[in-house]
Amino acid sequence: MEQENIEEELKIEKEEDDGYPLNEYQLTTTPNDFNILTIISFIESKVFKIPSFQRHYVWDLKRASKLIESLLIGLPIPQIFLYESDRNEFLVIDGQQRLMTIYYFVKGRFPRKEKRAELREIFDQCGYIPDEVMADDELFQKFNLRLDGIVEGSVNRFHGKNYQTLDDYKTSLDLSTIRNMVVKPVSSDEESGAMFEIFNRLNSGGINLGAQEIRMSLYHSDFLRALLEMNKDERWRRILGKANQDIRLNDVEAILRVFAMVTYAENYKATINGFINKFANHAKSFNDEKINYYKSVWSNFLDSCSELDISNFRISSNRFSIMLFESVFYASCKDAIDQNIDTTLLITSEFLELLKADEDFKKFTYGKTTLLASVKGRLAKAKELLGG
Incomplete structure (x- = not known):
């Protein structure tokens, strides 16, 4: 699960709560392997929705670069969890940071840290980042991979590359797939409780x-x-x-x-x-x-x-x-x-x-x-x- 540095949490004295017993619910979980081009299309067409109030994009350039490198060399990355809220509409419950990293890399732009709250508001309003916003150098910098260090005696071959300069690896990246798990209750009557608890437990690792x-x-x-x-x-x-x-x-x-x-x-x-x-x-x-x-x-x-x-x-x-x-x-x-x-x-x-x-x-x-x-x-x- 995604990790990040956060400020000290508000401490409230409250009771221990048992939550929901999951064995009362019937859920369907459907795996789907989407390639990178499909994922970008889904984000831009609002098939994938990153709901308001989720955290801002928090990854730094080094961490984002490592995710892209993993895809380029064929390493698996953690699966994305989605909630099917309507026909052809999926809420991203776990995987926001990964999806946005891929989206930004394909667009060739990386959000400036001090502008991320502002960009989140734009994303909430539009469902994506408009091209004219993406081109604004006050909001974004170029997304060139930062992969410092020596690999087998040489500089990492992807260091300094961007989406457009990947050469043959660009097609490999476009066609690489990520496992997406779509979860929904069998009955709409069970939706309110079951979806909360399944994602509460889903996000129980890390932060x-x-x-x-x-x-x-x-x-x-x-x-x-x-x-x-x-x-x-x-x-x-x-x-x-x-x-x-x-x-x-x-x-x-x-x-x-x-x-x-x-x-x-x-x-x-x-x-x-x-x-x-x-x-x-x-x-x-x-x-x-x-x-x-x-x-x-x-x-x-x-x-x-x-x-x-x-x-x-x-x-x-x-x-x-x-x-x-x-x-x-x-x-x-x-x-x-x-x-x-x-x-x-x-x-x-x-x-x-x-x-x-x-x-x-x-x-x-x-x-x-x-x-x-x-x-x-x-x-x-x-x-x-x-x-x-």
């Missing part, structure tokens, strides 16, 4: 994708996109105790989770991940009016917590407690959402201390905290103590 990163790919929607904006709010960053947004999207997951609890709690059964996934899938149907309403509720809730910071949302460690935060959000916002208004209840440090000291609430935040009784118990207790 794996976080749960919310996977959701952003599988359940991409206007609502999830709105969460990214809500996540930037300085009031929320203060509560989290982390100014920078989390590269693994744990902060975005926290916002998604609290809205799931306050609007969808009757559908909770036994696993947090499964519950959040179902809500994320449900949220694909949200229209602009509902999304804007939830944004207003979120903003008003943050106003109601204006005197608080991360120290107020800790229980037994120095980490932000999602169980405490979601209980407080539920207590403050439940009545407003039930009545379709955006007026939330004031949250004070005194209330938080009272809640954290309550013996019943303590019981619901220790031990088997994902049990239905524990989840509903802590939500109800917070609402009761706030006067709801």
